[in-house]
Amino acid sequence: MPRVHNRTILTTQRLRIHQSRYTVHMLIKPLYPPITHGSSTAIFVSLSIPQPIGNTMIGGNGGTKKRHRVGSNSRLSSTAALIDSSRPEGTLTEVSHKPLPSSSSIRRSTSRHSIPPLASSVSNGFNDPTTADVILRLYLDQSSPFDSDDSETQLAVDSSSEFQIYLHSTVIRRSKYFSALLSDRWKKDSSEIDYYRFNLAVPSSAGSINNHVTVLQLLYSNEISSAIDTASTALELLPIALELLFEDCVTACVRYLEAVPWTEEEERVVLSLIPLLRDEESSELLARVSPPKSDLSEEMLHGLILTAIHNHPNMAFAKAFVAKLLRDFSSREAARRVLDKSFETSLNVVKESLEEYSSPDFRGDHNETEAIQRLNLHTAMTNGRHLLWLIERMIELRAADKAVKEWSEQASFTADLQRAFRDDAWRNIVPGLPSVILRCTCKLANAVAAGVILASRQVRMKLVKDWLPVLIVCKDNMTPMLTNHKSLYLELEETFLKIISTLPMSEAQELLQQCLSFSTRNVEDCPHLVSAFTTWFRRANRQLQGDHYQLS
Structure with missing residues (x-):
């Protein structure tokens, strides 16, 4: 009211x-x-x-x-x-x-x-x-x-x-x-x-008498503002001026408070005095401490994220600072909404860039088409890095539920990635693109496998089903120049196999058959694959007798 x-x-x-x-x-x-x-x-x-x-x-x-x-x-x-x-x-x-x-x-x-x-x-x-x-x-x-x-x-x-x-x-x-x-x-x-x-x-x-005497003295002065030299002085005199309805003193105190910084304690006192002021007197004070709309803090966070990942010259420092703000932010739900919004924006840019790269328009000049293709790959690479940073922040705040669900519903995107990675053009333009995309997948899959994100059975199944083919294509097209990606591929293999072990046996059977590409010349080099098949066959050979399961 x-x-x-x-x-x-x-x-x-x-x-x-x-x-x-x-x-x-x-x-x-x-x-x-x-x-x-x-x-x-x-x-x-x-x-x-x-x-x-x-x-x-x-x-x-x-x-x-x-x-x-x-x-x-x-x-x-x-x-x-x-x-x-x-x-x-x-x-x-x-x-x-x-x-x-x-x-x-x-x-x-x-x-x-x-x-x-x-x-x-x-x-x-x-x-x-x-x-x-x-x-x-x-x-x-x-x-x-x-x-x-x-x-x-x-x-x-x-x-x-x-x-x-x-x-x-x-x-x-x-x-x-x-x-x-x-x-x-x-x-x-x-x-x-x-x-x-x-x-x-x-x-x-303490000081009550002196403060009252000061206000009484100011009744005799035409230079009230000269007696107010600190925020604490203004806050001591203002309540007395309000009580005595000394309007000139009230105005002088308010104008001083509008112009100077406050400590946290002084701000609390200001907030307690604002209800005693008229609207025109309190408007500037309120503007400093009260958001004009409820979602202002979310807008601020979203703007900081966009600035940190797109425009700031010292991107690493800016990202570290924004990451701290997100960790310390008072509302976890607000931080979740901001991260979800930023994640969706970056993901859409990567998807659109890969879609244009995978389905180019060859009707124009060849050099122009090639330049556009290079631009599409660079755009996908840049926003892929932003996406990876956002996923790390979401997992850190345990706020990646929506991101995992979104990542598991990318059948069209993963198809574009497979077409792009089967082509050799990207190798000389953005050789790190497969690594960035698979790191995003690995971060989310690890969070699911570890129980940090409690995903539904359908989400777990689709996450492996859509992204397993991308991993296989990247492995098949790996060159000596990209051998440093081997540890990433191995980690993602192990994570996918862990998730498969959480699925019903019929779904696990279908997905495990696609995992044969994980095998190596030496069987001892792929213990994770051996363990996954051993587990599946153990469960498959278990029969129900009475109220107990037992091996046949």
Whole structure:
């Protein structure tokens, strides 16, 4: 569902803020009637900002709701606040009928440790008691059950637990939160009030007071962006700016985050804050971390595979890198789909090239026809190597089931290969082509024989039936120049015989008869063939007697 944003909801008695996973209310009308003494009147409001926990805010009542912020004509959302009249020492300070205190710096009401260095007062500016008409008391909310147990954090909390800051109502109205508090609807008579006292509770976490003071200082600044120099700073200030509805600060933080890199932890915080932003504010952040469509990662992987096997100058390095990405990819099914798609593409190119080579068009010029034939062989060779790499990756990820089935249904392709390999033309053009094609077959057949790929009986039978003739043709046309292929042929022979042993005896009988070409001058040189026939005959001579099989 689209996010609904509410930054401006004013009622006569209540401001409400909807934070991600919490709801807290703040009564804005004075708890007591304005106290008048002579010509001085003060109004008191107690504010409480909940503690952020990840992407949640913990409020006074423990409830959780999503925070909404809206657009142009209604941009004020209440903050999480609750008038606390039961806090020890009085959350609402008694009114002083004397002039404002003359302290020239942020004052700490109670503390057991020294005050951390914060901003000093500026004449007619931030924290100037001589001209201020708002006294804001910042205190740490120690009641949260989520307070850290870390000793260093607790020390930092204890050393800056409460401060009193002098502000100017004309300035802090820049925050729509304070603007709502100071609006005329909460005053009995604006002419009767000389200054306000607000109590603002902040989370009990390290740096919380300092971060709130920084945001309050920025209300007095026209150069907000100059105070934000790291992503962590922006992420510390942004939640507070959102709470106080300080739009200029929100914009500055978001713009900084859009432009700089993030650590993994910072990215998690960004993701937790995005729901609190308006659509136009969060669009750039979302574009960085959220795919526009669900299959974007698959498109990326497929593009990387195509680049690695076709276009990259350092192909070996690129292939190694893509292989690692595939191994580490979070979704095995997505990797399987990408590899299946790439496998099918490369296989089709090899098949089309061999088909054109095996059935050439001789109607054109002889030299042109020969050039086309050479091109077809080179295309088949290049894409055959790509195919071999893809098969290796699929077997590595145990995702070659579809490839084995596809490879077993290539009667037309294997017929083209037999015609091509019976011709001598390929020997001087692509002498390694038979080796590449048979290595693809050997990889898949080995995976089937070893149980890495659990192929059906029909697939096992067709795999041997279609590719056994290709192996036989390659062996029959082997020349001394290609004797290095002998070990490959022998490995594929043994693998085919293993697969044949898994088939019903009638199918095994038909295929074993074609394997006589595996025999050699010395019978001792083909033990795999001897073993295969011995096994078949042992099974053939076994008769059923009663409930047991036995040799006759």
